[in-house]
Amino acid sequence: MCSIQRNLKEVLNDLPSGVRLVAVSKFHPNEAIMQAYEAGQRIFGESKVQEMTEKQEALPKDIEWHFIGHLQTNKIKYMAPYVAMIHGVDSYKLLAEINKQAAKCGRTIPCLLQLHIAQEETKFGFSFDECTAMLASGEWKSLTHVSLCGLMGMASNTDDMQQVRQEFHSLHEYFLQTREHFFSDSSTFRELSMGMSHDYPLAIQEGATLVRVGSKIFGERLYI
Numbered sequence: 001m002c003s004i005q006r007n008l009k010e011v012l013n014d015l016p017s018g019v020r021l022v023a024v025s026k027f028h029p030n031e032a033i034m035q036a037y038e039a040g041q042r043i044f045g046e047s048k049v050q051e052m053t054e055k056q057e058a059l060p061k062d063i064e065w066h067f068i069g070h071l072q073t074n075k076i077k078y079m080a081p082y083v084a085m086i087h088g089v090d091s092y093k094l095l096a097e098i099n100k101q102a103a104k105c106g107r108t109i110p111c112l113l114q115l116h117i118a119q120e121e122t123k124f125g126f127s128f129d130e131c132t133a134m135l136a137s138g139e140w141k142s143l144t145h146v147s148l149c150g151l152m153g154m155a156s157n158t159d160d161m162q163q164v165r166q167e168f169h170s171l172h173e174y175f176l177q178t179r180e181h182f183f184s185d186s187s188t189f190r191e192l193s194m195g196m197s198h199d200y201p202l203a204i205q206e207g208a209t210l211v212r213v214g215s216k217i218f219g220e221r222l223y224i
């Protein structure tokens with residue numbers, strides 16, 4: 001067993017049933033992905049559309065590709081034919097564009113709304129109020145080629161684990177409220193994507209259903 005497969009097993013051992021792993025393979029080569037694939041991993045996360053599309057073309061077709069990066073409207077069309085889930089939707093405009101491109105492919109694309117829960121200004125996402133306003137407008141209900149499956153967030157990049165826990169906790173609370181207010185008649189709104197290599201155990205304790213773990217499995221990246 002190679003180190004990627006050992007690391008993968010370790011992370012999987014930490015996941016209770018009901019929590020799924022998105023193995024974040026950005027900036028790692030196809031060979032690294034295949035190591036994880038051969039150990040049974042099928043969900044991979046990427047943050048650049050072009051890189052993800054090249055990998056999708058080269059690698060086995062039963063891989064589920066999750067896009068976890070910052071979205072640009074003009075790139076959506078390249079992943080619309082195959083992407084399994086888009087985690088970082090942070091405006092109605094993006095949701096509408098995903099809907100348009102999905103319709104052209106005859107697909108319905110599962111999407112997560114990204115919330116800004118960290119202290120850093122640099123991270124993307126709706127504020128809780130903005131997200132509630134967007135959902136309350138009801139316009140999204142006409143977008144029949146996207147499926148709102150839940151929420152995504154990134155905690156502050158800090159060693160203060162109390163702070164991180166608090167951020168995950170507030171996102172979970174908001175998730176429960178949102179599900180009750182806007183999705184009580186649907187079972188599709190059920191995913192909470194939070195937790196990375198250094199904080200996924202906390203995220204799981206605070207209610208994550210999807211964790212996005214990269215460097216702990218594949219090793220350090222040269223770039224962020």
Ligand SMILES: *Cc1c(COP(=O)(O)O)cnc(C)c1O
Pocket residue numbers: 024026047068069154195196197198212213214215216
């Ligand atoms: C890169 C990235 C991850 C994985 O980060 P690691 O620290 O390598 O586990 C998770 N989520 C998002 C949004 C990312 O961009």
